[in-house]
Each structure stands twice: as C-alpha cells, then as structure tokens.
Amino acid sequence: xxxxxxxxxxxxxxxxxxxxxxxxxxxxxxxxxxxxxxxxxxxxxxxxxxxxxxxxxxxxxxxxxxxxxxxxxxxxxxxxxxxxxxxxxxxxxxxxxxxxxxxxxxxxxxxxxxxxxxxxxxxxxxxxxxxxxxxxxxxxxxxxxxxxxxxxxxxxxxxxxxxxxxxxxxxxxxxxxxxxxxxxxxxxxxxxxxxxxxxxxxxxxxxxxxxxxxxxxxxxxxxxxxxxxxxxxxxxxxxxxxxxxxxxxxxxxxx
Amino acid sequence: xxxxxxxxxxxxxxxxxxxxxxxxxxxxxxxxxxxxxxxxxxxxxxxxxxxxxxxxxxxxxxxxxxxxxxxxxxxxxxxxxxxxxxxxxxxxxxxxxxxxxxxxxxxxxxxxxxxxxxxxxxxxxxxxxxxxxxxxxxxxxxxxxxxxxxxxxxxxxxxxxxxxxxxxxxxxxxxxxxxxxxxxxxxxxxxxxxxxxxxxxxxxxxxxxxxxxxxxxxxxxxxxxxxxxxxxxxxxxxxxxxxxxxxxxxxxxxxxxxxxxxxxxxxxxxxxxxxxxxxxxxxxxxxxxxxxxxxxxxxxxxxxxxxxxxxxxxxxxxxxxxxxxxxxxxxxxxxxxxxxxxxxxxxxxxxxxxxxxxxxxxxxxxxxxxxxxxxxxxxxxxx
Numbered sequence: 001x002x003x004x005x006x007x008x009x010x011x012x013x014x015x016x017x018x019x020x021x022x023x024x025x026x027x028x029x030x031x032x033x034x035x036x037x038x039x040x041x042x043x044x045x046x047x048x049x050x051x052x053x054x055x056x057x058x059x060x061x062x063x064x065x066x067x068x069x070x071x072x073x074x075x076x077x078x079x080x081x082x083x084x085x086x087x088x089x090x091x092x093x094x095x096x097x098x099x100x101x102x103x104x105x106x107x108x109x110x111x112x113x114x115x116x117x118x119x120x121x122x123x124x125x126x127x128x129x130x131x132x133x134x135x136x137x138x139x140x141x142x143x144x145x146x147x148x149x150x151x152x153x154x155x156x157x158x159x160x161x162x163x164x165x166x167x168x169x170x171x172x173x174x175x176x177x178x179x180x181x182x183x184x185x186x187x188x189x190x191x192x193x194x195x196x197x198x199x200x201x202x203x204x205x206x207x208x209x210x211x212x213x214x215x216x217x218x219x220x221x222x223x224x225x226x227x228x229x230x231x232x233x234x235x236x237x238x239x240x241x242x243x244x245x246x247x248x249x250x251x252x253x254x255x
Numbered sequence: 256x257x258x259x260x261x262x263x264x265x266x267x268x269x270x271x272x273x274x275x276x277x278x279x280x281x282x283x284x285x286x287x288x289x290x291x292x293x294x295x296x297x298x299x300x301x302x303x304x305x306x307x308x309x310x311x312x313x314x315x316x317x318x319x320x321x322x323x324x325x326x327x328x329x330x331x332x333x334x335x336x337x338x339x340x341x342x343x344x345x346x347x348x349x350x351x352x353x354x355x356x357x358x359x360x361x362x363x364x365x366x367x368x369x370x371x372x373x374x375x376x377x378x379x380x381x382x383x384x385x386x387x388x389x390x391x392x393x394x395x396x397x398x399x400x401x402x403x404x405x406x407x408x409x410x411x412x413x414x415x416x417x418x419x420x421x422x423x424x425x426x427x428x429x430x431x432x433x434x435x436x437x438x439x440x441x442x443x444x445x446x447x448x449x450x451x452x453x454x455x456x457x458x459x460x461x462x463x464x465x466x467x468x469x470x471x472x473x474x475x476x477x478x479x480x481x482x483x484x485x486x487x488x489x490x491x492x493x494x495x496x497x498x499x500x501x502x503x504x505x506x507x508x509x510x511x512x513x514x515x516x517x518x519x520x521x522x523x524x525x526x527x528x529x530x531x532x533x534x535x536x537x538x539x540x541x542x543x544x545x546x547x548x549x550x551x552x553x554x555x556x557x558x559x560x561x562x563x564x565x566x567x568x569x570x571x572x573x574x575x576x577x578x579x580x581x582x583x584x585x586x587x588x589x590x591x592x593x594x595x596x597x598x599x600x601x602x603x604x605x606x607x608x609x610x611x612x613x614x615x616x617x618x619x620x621x622x623x624x625x626x627x628x629x630x631x632x633x634x635x636x637x638x
Contacts, residue, residue, distance in 0.1 A: 062537055063536075064533050064536060064537065083541075087539055087541065090536065090537060090538070090539040091539045093537070094537075095534075095537035097530060097533070097534060097537075099528075099530050101528075101530040101531060101533065101534035102534075103531065103534070103535075103549055103553075104553070105552050105553050105556065114538070114540075114548060115538035115539055115540060118540060118544050118548070119538065119539040119540060119544075160534075163538070164537075164538075167538060167539065
C-alpha cells in the first residue's frame, strides 16, 4: 500500500528540504543540525520520545516557529523572515493540530471556507462547493452547519483535516493528530489519513501510532534530543533498527 | 444483617415504583419560603432583620418621594412646608424645569430637532443591541455612518437647508450627557481595540507607544484629561480652527475611555488560546484578517460584560464635563436647584433624587442588557 510508483503523485522534485537546521529556545538547543529531504508524494512519519523536537521541527516548516541557523525549502522556495514568502509557504502547507484548533465561533462550513475566501480570494459559492467536497471526503457532510462544539473529538479532527485540504495544499502536516482523542475515535481519524495517503498526498506526520506508521509511511524519521537519529523504511525500522536509541525506544513502546 | 441468603442479594423489579407529586414543602410559595427564608433559626433571624432594615429605609423614602410629594403646582409656594402639613419631594419643580434638564439652553423652537435625534439614536442603538436583527450590516452602516452625520447636521444646524445654527454653548442637560456618553462609547471602543492590539504587537515602536498612551492616561484622573484636552488642544491647532468647547471635552472623554477599553479588550485577547492564532496563521491568514475574523470576534464576545461595565462607568463620568464649563444633565439640575424662584427646603433633595433615579435607570438598563448577553453566551458555550 505504501508504494510510491503506483500513486498519481507529481513527478520529481522535493516537497521539503531541511538543511543544517538549528533552533534554540532561550539557551536550550531544541533542534540540532537537522537534515531531511522529503520528496513529492512521499509519506514520512516522524516519531520519538516527548520533547525530542518532532513538533518543533514541523512547526518550523510553516514558520509557526522561527529558527536561528540552517535553511528550509518548501517546494523549492526558501523560507525566510519575509512575510510575503511566509505567506507563500503557508499556502503550500496544510497543518492539522493535536488540539484540532477549529474556530469555535464559526460553523464547520465557515471554518472550511474562511481561508479559501480570504486567502485564495475564491468566490463564496466556489468555496462552499469545495468545502462540501472535502467534508464528504472526510465523511461528515451532514455536519456542515453545526458548530465545532457540537461535534465529537474525532469529528472535529476530521473537520480540521477538511479545513486544511480546502486550501489545496501540496503538503499536509499532522502534529500528533490522534493524541488528544478518546481511544474509540482514533480509528476514524487514522482511516481518513490512510485514505489521504492512498490519494498520493505528500504527508509529514508526527505520531505515536506505530500501526499507522507501519501501514502508510514510506520512511520513518526517529528523533531524540533534537537530533535525527535514524531514518529508515518501516520494514527495517521495526524489524531491524540500526541505532541503539531506536532499539530502546521501540522496546519500550512495542511490548 | 447477619444472614444473607441468595434472595437478598438479587433483585428484579416486578412492578415499577409509583412516581409521586412533590410534597408541599418542595414547591410553590411555601416551599420557596422554607428553603430560602426560614431554612434554619439563623436564616429566620436574618430574614426578619433584613426585612426590618428594608422597612426602616424604604418607608421614609416612599413617604418623601411619593406620599408627601407635591406632584404639580402652578405656584412654587406649594412646595413650602405649612403648619400641620409635611411636605415631601417637589416634583412640580422637576416638572417645570424638565425642558431645561433635557435640552439645556437649546432654543425652545428648535427642540424638536433634539427629540428627532433621540428617536434616531434610540432606533440605531436598538438595531445594534438586537443581536438577531436582520441585515445587521445595514444597521451598522446606519449607526456608524448615517447617524453621526445626520445627528451633527440636525443638532448643529445647517442654514442652507433651513436649520438655523445652534452653537454648542446652548446645548445642555440630557442632550449633552447622551451625546458625550454615546460618542465616548462608540469612538473609544475601536480605538481601545487598536491600542490593545498595539500593546501586543511584535513591532517594538507600536507596542511602546500603545503602552505609554494607555498607562499615562490610566494614571491620570479624568478631570485632568478633560482640562488638558480643553486647554492644550487649542494650542496644537491654528486659532481659526480652534475646536469648540464640547468637541474638546469629547476628545478628552474619548482619550480617557479608550485607554480603559484597551485594557478591557486586552483581557479578552489574552483569553484566546494560542492554538487559534496558530491555526489561522497556518491557513495563511494575515494579521488584520486573523484578528478581525478569528481573534476579535471571540475576544469581544467574552468581554461584552466588561465592556458594558466600563460603558456604565463612562456614562456616569460624563457628569465631570461640567468642570470644563459644559452643562450636562447633572449640572443643569445643580443650576436649577439654586433658582430662587423654587427655593424651598426640599428642592435640592428632589433634584438630586431625580438625577439618581435617571442615572440608575440608564445604568440598570445597560447592566440588564449585559446580563442577558452573558446568559446568551453561556448558552452558546454549552452548545
């Protein structure tokens, strides 16, 4: 299933290129010489213990965090402090958060159409149609007129996915999308993500869901203490991990 | 129980138990009184004590304001005490001077213009405060664009269309109080919002200016701000454009209220989770859109009670404009009560009682409105 060739992914080119990235929170070095290249159409799962810098890393990619050294390219564009460039990059990258972060004062529909209307300058009618399409795709078209507070956690997270998709991003990033969910709702969100992966979307997923990683990822990135310790295919990662730290991590989570 | 047989451990209901109406101690007036007034000896004592205090305070007030009051009289001497006859509030005095309290020295022939203004304003406020009103956008255009222009023309006059000019020196009474309060409220809120945003800005200069302004104005009494606006404003503009007295006071009021609004709004802004802002940024929303569509609607919603609270304070603070020579509602009462024609033992007391009732009525209306909005938002949160 995690087979790049048969997907209708865009050919060639890199979706994300991270080179020599360093970041400090105050005096604490949270990201240490991170280098990672993600191809178009690729699905990459980032895992590692809490505080290893996984979330910080993907938040750097769409400029929710700044960094002090190194370079990030998104679809060939170099990220800089230039606001215009940041806007361009953010339009390419969709983001799904652990806490959903839906806008509680707007309906599900309005959550989805806000950015297309105001950022893409899309006519409302068109944006509505787009939102309907993606809400159907995450299987909650009937909730369009409700407010986020009326939905379950799993439904909210699926709305958040639809909201991100409405901007037609080239890359989807997920920051622990199932960590805040009740156990019985994890599956519906993961199923949605698997479907997305099968459609050939470029995905970067920070998660502890190892089953998902095994099923969907082309590569798994393992981070510890702000550094990338190992990058490997799922088969190798789970059956034949190379780094000492990876083995320790896996032995603790796969009992 | 010492012996437990299998039958005692297991139970299956054969017949549903009967649902009974509540006992009389639970419902109705008796039930209410028992739970709220006489639930224990201590609460019973407190109930009687409170009732006693209420009677002790309320009886003389009712006696003075209603029972012994002189309601109408052609002749001010009716309000003077005679032998064997207690005299209470002199409503006849209020009745005769009500025009002055409402319009100040606005020429009587032109007072219909003020009445029309009151009507237009009441209509506009109604539209703004009615949250489910149809076409709220149009209502906003009326309130923020049409109303100020029409009101200005109506009240100041425009000889070209047959409305003689009425200098603001002649304005007074409730008219001035309402103009100052409304302008203060309506203009200070947007400025306060900008200041609150400025205070959190990433741009150091903007943040510095906002903080300086807010802290300076908040650290100074309103009267000082009014005097400064009154005395200093003319120094900054060429004498031929020197703003009139009322406008200067308005500027002072707005500056003062804006600083307080800024702090009220800031509290609301800080109540918005960081995740909301990050999600909006991640979608590509820029600063102004992010604030106008995501942050402010949520922040203002939770601050409505506090905003109204500061409106109430502002409404009462308008009485301070008399320090810079403007005859607001309270000042007109202050002037009229000293009128020798109505001199009597109860004239002043009646005037002040009237002022208190009017201020209380207005503030209570605002507070009730805030409470209803709060309840509505509480419901919305439970959605």
